[in-house]
Amino acid sequence: MQRLMEAGIEEFAEYGLDRAAMSRIADRAKVSVGVIYKYYEDKDDFFLACVQHSLKLLENAMEQVIVMEGNLENCIENLVHTLIREAKEHPAYYVLYNEITSGSCKKYAKELAKQIESSASKVYEELFRKAQEEGRMAYQGDSKMMAFFFDNLLMMLQFSFSCQYYKERMKIFCGDEVEHHPEEMGEVFIGFVKTVLGV
Amino acid sequence: MQRLMEAGIEEFAEYGLDRAAMSRIADRAKVSVGVIYKYYEDKDDFFLACVQHSLKLLENAMEQVIVMEGNLENCIENLVHTLIREAKEHPAYYVLYNEITSGSCKKYAKELAKQIESSASKVYEELFRKAQEEGRMAYQGDSKMMAFFFDNLLMMLQFSFSCQYYKERMKIFCGDEVEHHPEEMGEVFIGFVKTVLGV
DNA sequence: AGATAACGTGAATGATAATTCACGAGTTGC
DNA sequence: GCAACTCGTGAATTATCATTCACGTTATCT
Numbered sequence: 001m002q003r004l005m006e007a008g009i010e011e012f013a014e015y016g017l018d019r020a021a022m023s024r025i026a027d028r029a030k031v032s033v034g035v036i037y038k039y040y041e042d043k044d045d046f047f048l049a050c051v052q053h054s055l056k057l058l059e060n061a062m063e064q065v066i067v068m069e070g071n072l073e074n075c076i077e078n079l080v081h082t083l084i085r086e087a088k089e090h091p092a093y094y095v096l097y098n099e100i101t102s103g104s105c106k107k108y109a110k111e112l113a114k115q116i117e118s119s120a121s122k123v124y125e126e127l128f129r130k131a132q133e134e135g136r137m138a139y140q141g142d143s144k145m146m147a148f149f150f151d152n153l154l155m156m157l158q159f160s161f162s163c164q165y166y167k168e169r170m171k172i173f174c175g176d177e178v179e180h181h182p183e184e185m186g187e188v189f190i191g192f193v194k195t196v197l198g199v
Numbered sequence: 200m201q202r203l204m205e206a207g208i209e210e211f212a213e214y215g216l217d218r219a220a221m222s223r224i225a226d227r228a229k230v231s232v233g234v235i236y237k238y239y240e241d242k243d244d245f246f247l248a249c250v251q252h253s254l255k256l257l258e259n260a261m262e263q264v265i266v267m268e269g270n271l272e273n274c275i276e277n278l279v280h281t282l283i284r285e286a287k288e289h290p291a292y293y294v295l296y297n298e299i300t301s302g303s304c305k306k307y308a309k310e311l312a313k314q315i316e317s318s319a320s321k322v323y324e325e326l327f328r329k330a331q332e333e334g335r336m337a338y339q340g341d342s343k344m345m346a347f348f349f350d351n352l353l354m355m356l357q358f359s360f361s362c363q364y365y366k367e368r369m370k371i372f373c374g375d376e377v378e379h380h381p382e383e384m385g386e387v388f389i390g391f392v393k394t395v396l397g398v
Numbered sequence: 399a400g401a402t403a404a405c406g407t408g409a410a411t412g413a414t415a416a417t418t419c420a421c422g423a424g425t426t427g428c
Numbered sequence: 429g430c431a432a433c434t435c436g437t438g439a440a441t442t443a444t445c446a447t448t449c450a451c452g453t454t455a456t457c458t
Contacts, residue, residue, distance in 0.1 A: 016302025018217035022416060023438095032437045033417085043416065095302065101364040102301035103215025103294065113367035121372045139394050145387045148372040149352060156351035165300040168312035173320045173347040188344045195338045196395050221446060222408095231407045232447080242446065 001039065004029045008050040013092035017047050017104045048108065051100055054093040055116055061086050066123050072131045073199055080190050083158055084182045091162035098163050117151075124150055131197065138198020150193070157189060200238065203228045207249040212291035216246050216303045247307065250299060253292040254315055260285050265322050271330045272398055279389050282357055283381045290361035297362050316350075323349055330396065337397020349392070356388060 007028035011020045022043060026033040040046040065078045087094050099105065100112050124147035131137040139146060159166040161182060170178060178185055206227035210219045221242060225232040239245040264277045286293050298304065299311050323346035330336040338345060358365040360381060369377060377384055 012302075014302070016217070016305075018215070019303060021414090026438095034419085034437055035435085037417065038435080098300060099302055101297060101358075101362060102303075103211075103213070103298055104218060104301075104303075106213075106215075106363050109363040110367050113364055113371060117368045117371045139391065141387055141390055144373050145384075145391070148369065149388070149391055151372065152355035153348060153351055156355060159300075163300060164305050164308040165312055168309050169316045170347065172312060172316045173324075173350065174343050185344075188340055189348070191340055192338065192344070192348055192395070195397075196391070198394075220444090225408095233407055233449085234405085236447065237405080 001029075001031075001035070004031065004036065004039070005050055005053050008046060009054055009092050009096060012047060012050055012099065013095040016099055016102070017043075020047075022046075051096050051112070054096045057090070058086065058093055058097075059119075072127065072136055072197070073194070075127065076193060076197075077190055079154070080157070080186050080193075081183075083154060084161055084186050087158045087161035088182055094158050094162035098159055098166075120151055121147055136197070136199060139196055153189070153193070157185075200228075200230075200234070203230065203235065203238070204249055204252050207245060208253055208291050208295060211246060211249055211298065212294040215298055215301070216242075219246075221245075250295050250311070253295045256289070257285065257292055257296075258318075271326065271335060271396070272393070274326065275392060275396075276389055278353070279356070279385050279392075280382075282353060283360055283385050286357045286360035287381055293357050293361035297358055297365075319350055320346055335396070335398060338395055352388075352392070356384075 004025070007025050008020075011025045011028060014020075022033050022036060025046075026036060029035075036046060040049060061082060062079075065075070065082050097116075100108065105112070121144075125143050128137065128143040128146045128150070132140065132143060156166070160170040161167070167179065174185070203224075206224050207219075210224045210227060213219075219242075221232050221235060225235060228234075235245060239248060260281060261278075264274070264281050296315075299307065304311070320343075324342050327336065327342040327345045327349070331339065331342060355365070359369040360366070366378065373384070
């Protein structure tokens, strides 16, 4: 049931796992609570399904960008632009992503991390390893580390355009206007990364 | 009451705001629940006090490093080393910090962000502005942005040595050993930042 | 010592919200 | 038409805490 999952994602993003109410989710989806329990074991199970679904959608959006062979520079530019656009367009997905890093999801941390981060880590590492080999990158350290730092920056960027706290934080660092000019932030970010790469 | 607050910090770090139980906190502190309500309005009030207290301790640890005038390079090295050490030594403080970025603290996001991020943002911006003026830094973009990206990296580094999910994530990116060799990670991180700065 | 106040206690209360289940309503097959 | 079955309903049940408060216990003062 599509409607149900969308309702769940909205509710969980708005209230977090613990404060989300199953009855409110049912209302949002215009079904009765019972239905949720026909499809899912319990609240946790449903939450994980919502998270899974969100991440799948994010992955889809990213895949097209990443696959794009060729120019490292273009690839990064595309990546950053897509990321910011997605974060502004579907903040709920990213809020859920942030939610799983919090205390209420401790139980699932390991499994979820493996599931979510494995592919990105491989892709980025490969990207930078190649760039190093071909001498297109000044930074000569471990490409795994490079991938880690790069993804750290991307993650923070996503959160900064979707999660309440990180939004406020970005405004403090960069000024109130930045919120409404995501493209500018994107450009500066790309410039920053290029400096590191030495392109 | 010192013991009470320590118990609170541990409990909130372990379970998150919503799943923490006041009765368990009382047990940990070896007092009865009633006592907590003699000192604090309600659970939220107590939680905020714990967060406040954690952040104060972190600030204290950082202040000494930041104040240290002179060499930008040394300053950054010190900063990174201190940060990693603190994150490993007092993970609970950082877990609480991460907790306030999650859904359960939405209400307080704006206020907390202002309180926590304002000083760091000023310090870093100033640091980089000076470095630019004195020609010790290759990156010539907006120093505010620079400060933002830099703090993003630091934040992720802190979380990566304290919060469950981020720990798992780091292991996926960098290998299982990294957890037990934080110094190495620190060195690589410093090298990475220096590349950006062009020192 | 006795009075008074300050401090602490933890069982009782109440609210919230997850989960269940006895019951329709609609659908399919014969 | 009528079983048998699927799908959905939402009031009732239940568990979990946050919060309160009537009652001890200890400390202070005279």
